[in-house]
Amino acid sequence: MEAPLDRAASKSARPAAASEPSAWRRRSFWLQQVRLWHWVSAALCLACMLLFAGTAITLNHADVFEPQPQTTSRTLQLPAALAAQLASGPSEGAAPLPAPVAAWVNAQLQFDLSGDLAEWSEDEVTAALPRPGGERALSFDRVSGALTYETSNRGVVGALNDLHTGRNSGRAWGWFIDVFAIGCLVFAATGLALACLYARGRPLTWPLLATGAGAPLILIILLLFHLL
Structure with a gap:
């Protein structure tokens, strides 16, 4: 026959034992979600x-990879009627060209x-x-x-460099960069979450994270100090 103290101990152990699978399921669920978003954002970006x-x-x-701009020039003559419209336009400021011109x-x-304009x-x-990569x-x-x-052309490398900075790339490309930046933030955040989840079994996790975050921060501080 089970003693009263043994029955009490078994009853108190049951909630703790029941909570362990629940906590494990929650951790497993979030781990799956983090992995999913990490590889999806990685694949997209x-x-x-x-x-x-x-x-x-x-x-x-750029001085090594980007070629010298290639410039071409042409000269044309406006018809007399169109030249007259141009001559009668505003004397200064920004305004559209006459529609016929x-x-x-x-x-x-x-x-x-x-x-x-x-x-x-x-x-x-x-x-x-x-x-x-150029201008007309x-x-x-x-x-x-x-x-x-006149047209100027800095080649494929110049065009890609301008796309990198968003220079003269249009509104649609600007929206694309915003979406891409959000994807990169998701990729970085889920990567950090995975590193934290596996840090217990990987001793180098925190030293590597500290190095990756600290090195550019120290460089930025030194550059700012030098500029000031």
Whole structure:
């Protein structure tokens, strides 16, 4: 027959024993979720991570990897009627080109300026269409009606460098960078969570994390101190 003290001890042990599987299930659930989001974010961001890592090197050493800009120039003459419209425009400030002038430019150069602002002065009107890795620019002589068209091209490396910084890349690319940055934050946060979960069995976890966080922080502090 079971003694009263043994029955009391067995009853008190049951809640503790029952809580162990529940805690294990919770830990297992969150571990699965962290693993899932870690590899999903890694898969989605892998290509862009490689792109941004590679262009970080080419951007940091642009004088080595980026070729000299290739510039081409053309000169055209506006028809007299269009030159007159240009001559009668505003004397200064920013304003769109007259619609017939913009249509003629688009037909001649495939340079769509409809709705874009040009810079007006007494002697000339200028407009530019920057793009990753280059620029297209127009300059109108308001007296003679001469049009100078220039294009510059810094090659594929220059275009990729501009995409890295978001320079002249458009609103859609800016949105894409925002989404990619969120994916990278998810990847980094879930990686940190996995490191914490497995840290007990991996003694180097915390020294490596401290080195990874401390090295750039110390460098930033030294640079700021040097600048000040």
